[in-house]
Amino acid sequence: MISSFVGYFVVGVLLLYSGITQAQPEMEHHHHNDHHAMKMDETGMVMNENADKLPEDCSEIRREYQFEVTAGTEYAKPFPGTTFGFSDHQWQVEPCSRITVTFINQDRVRHQWMVHGLPKYLYDQGMFHMEAAGGHRQSGTFIVPSDDRTYLVHCDIAQHMEKGMKAQLVVGRGSGDLWSVPGVSATFERADETMPRWLWGAGLFCLMIAAGLVVVWKARISR
Ligand SMILES: [Cu+2]
Structure with a gap:
């Protein structure tokens, strides 16, 4: 008994x-100790900007894109269980594109728009990173390689990704949707789950x- x-x-x-x-949410740790290719002031920062160096698998810039991305709590409303969001959670581009993102932060807290998995010979730690202080905007440009790939975009501030600031950049046909991207992989019941x-x-x-x-x-x- x-x-x-x-x-x-x-x-x-x-x-x-x-x-x-x-x-437990999966955590990624980044060490931002490299200071080259970085613009920074009280309104935020742009890191690893690249407007002219071609990835080695690209012979030319195939297309130009200008995206405006707004960050704020209002974009979390359509997705129960989230607190923050981006105005879009997915962007589709052609391989070897040059992408300029204007990142507008409508909240009072700072937010980031960070892309991962870019070639490390062009982008330190494989990332392009923008951070906008509350009520401010940042603008930055980067160039993607030629392969079909889906890149993670998120805000790296503690818990912001888990609370909805997760998105994806699809180059070419992409490499499959990332998990729990609001409005894309439609499994953001994760918080409820x-x-x-x-x-x-x-x-x-x-x-x-x-x-x-x-x-x-x-x-x-x-x-
Ligand atoms: Cu954030």
């Missing part, structure tokens, strides 16, 4: 633990305690 209770208890703890570990998983583990844990108490109570009665 006691050993089966211990068994349930261990299973309960394991389930609760797995619920907790799965609820992790809650029940937590509650489920916690609920089970309570149930185990209750079962244990019943066992102890019954044992006392039969004494």
Whole structure:
């Protein structure tokens, strides 16, 4: 009787633990210690801007794009479970394009528009990065390589990506949608989804305690 209770208890703890570990957002750490190709002032910064160096697989600039991206809490409204958002969560471009993004921050807190996975010989740490202080805008240009690829775009400020600031830049046919991009991969129930998983583990844990108490109570009665 006691050993089966211990068994349930261990299973309960394991389930609760797995619920907790799965609820942990994946974190990426970046070290911004390189100061070349960086513009910075009180309105924000632009890092690794590249308007003229061609990726080695491109013979010419195939197309020019100008995007205006607005960041703010109002763009989170269509997506339950999010707090922040971009005015668009997906941009489609041709390979070897030159892209100029004007990033407008409507919130009071600072926000970023950061692309990952670009060639490291052109972009330090493979990223192009803009940050706009609250109420400010930044503008920057970069050139994408020739391969079909989907690049992660996000705001790297703690918890902002998890709260909705995740997007994708699709070059050519792309390489598949990224996970939980609001309005794109339509699985932003993630915030809602992790809650029940937590509650489920916690609920089970309570149930185990209750079962244990019943066992102890019954044992006392039969004494
Ligand atoms: Cu942000």
